[in-house]
Amino acid sequence: MSDKPFAIDEAELHAWIDGQLDPDHAGVVNATVAADAGLAARANAYADQNREIEALFGGVADEPLPERLRAANIASRQARRRWRTPLAASVAWLAMGLTGGWLANDWLASEGPGDRVMVEASRHVAQQAMSAHRVYAVEVLHPVEVFADQREHLVKWLSKRLGQDIRTPDLASLGFELVGGRLLPAEGGEPAAQFMYEDETGRRVTVYVSLYKSGQETAFRYQEMQGAGAFVWLDPEMGYAIAGDIPREPLLAVSKIVYETFEPTH
Amino acid sequence: MDTFLQQLEQWSPNLRRYARALTRNAEQADDLVQDCLERALSRRHLWNEDGNTRAWLFTIMHNIHANDTRRRGSRPASVPIDDQDGHYARPASQHSRIAGMELAAALDELPADQRQVILLVALEGMSYGEVAETVGVAAGTVMSRLSRGRERLRRLMEEGAQALRVVK
CATH class of the missing domain: 1.10.1740.10 (RNA polymerase sigma factor, region 2, helix turn helix motif)
Known part of the structure; x- marks a missing residue:
């Protein structure tokens, strides 16, 4: 670069302003800028920008960190929450033999204000999933946009649109076969995906996956609305809900497979 | 810990x-x-x-x-006027404050990707390589965002200063 000492390029000018040049190189730029009033004015203006930005916001780094932003506090909060994560919940379900009356529609009583936000978020995702289920599960001719015979294309397409690794859970062990899937609008113009499954009696189950950045994980919840129910959980990036024309217990069995498909690290 | x-x-x-x-x-x-x-x-x-x-x-x-x-x-967060550091409520009393507010306003005019690069360099003192790693683009892209952003800021601030003179 320094083989043309009297013509510096834009990159060199900025690197010089930001102190990112070695001393020799900086000396050359220094001399060139000093000899060119226009260049000097521009360089001064850029350097002033750095100084003003520092003056405007620099002090924030010296303010005491609020308790809620202490990493240790967040870590212990997450550890406390962990027993309520979906895996822990499903283990609890197994332990209780999946007998009825369990926690049906209510949320754990010990939840704090932050958890209430998450409850609202889960409810929201569940409602969107149930609305989509009601609309499409009754469709005979056009239940899906892309049918299961193009499963590979379907998965690739929806993964691309959601920017996430989307999979189609294998529900064959429960008697449900993939019909296909579609793209749906979710809140805020974000895309969502719906996969539809059907058993041999024509009962349908839909798996709804939407981008829903919450930064947190929630427990499995069961949400009921107008006689239909859905299991829902959130992970830090996405919301998942499983809705179906089937009772709660078989729907839970479906939900567990879906969960294991999408959260394989748990 | x-x-x-x-x-x-x-x-x-x-x-x-x-x-x-x-x-x-x-x-x-x-x-x-x-x-x-x-x-x-x-x-x-x-x-x-x-x-x-x-x-x-x-x-x-x-x-x-x-x-x-x-x-x-299209649904920007609503911010109570009081939270804006007296941006609208009180007249600025110092010159540096006026200049600072102009810069803040001018920063808002920049495309987000240019603003980020400028801020990372000015506040964090990140090397261009680190900025590239952080933002996930090539070093050349960082440089062009920095260069375009700073020039745009400079022009916006110049226009602001001219407007101020006209008012006086």
Whole structure:
């Protein structure tokens, strides 16, 4: 670069302003800028920008960190929450033999204000999933946009649109076969995906996956609305809900497979 | 406390400063930092002890902010006038304050990708290579965003200064 000492390029000018040049190189730029009033004015203006930005916001780094932003506090909060994560919940379900009356529609009583936000978020995702289920599960001719015979294309397409690794859970062990899937609008113009499954009696189950950045994980919840129910959980990036024309217990069995498909690290 | 938590605590003030500059709203900025730390903690398995933790954390925050901005879309957060540091309520009394506000306003006019690069260099003193790593683009792209952004800022500030003279 320094083989043309009297013509510096834009990159060199900025690197010089930001102190990112070695001393020799900086000396050359220094001399060139000093000899060119226009260049000097521009360089001064850029350097002033750095100084003003520092003056405007620099002090924030010296303010005491609020308790809620202490990493240790967040870590212990997450550890406390962990027993309520979906895996822990499903283990609890197994332990209780999946007998009825369990926690049906209510949320754990010990939840704090932050958890209430998450409850609202889960409810929201569940409602969107149930609305989509009601609309499409009754469709005979056009239940899906892309049918299961193009499963590979379907998965690739929806993964691309959601920017996430989307999979189609294998529900064959429960008697449900993939019909296909579609793209749906979710809140805020974000895309969502719906996969539809059907058993041999024509009962349908839909798996709804939407981008829903919450930064947190929630427990499995069961949400009921107008006689239909859905299991829902959130992970830090996405919301998942499983809705179906089937009772709660078989729907839970479906939900567990879906969960294991999408959260394989748990 | 383990090394990971120590690293997070070490960089938290920096994250907070950058978040404040990005959002220009104290509450929103701290929410952003909290989201970032929560996500970092839940992805601890992706943390590379020998890597650049600062760039890793800033990348996480950066992605969250980009998602938030997209989600909000045409529905900007409503901010009570009082929260704006007296932006609208009180006349500025010092020249430096006027200049500072002009810069803040001019920064808002920039495309987000140019603003981010300018802020990372000015506030964090990041090398261009680190900025490239953080933002996830090539070094040449960082340079062109920096160069275009700074020139645009300079012109905006010049126009602002001229307008001020006309008013006087």
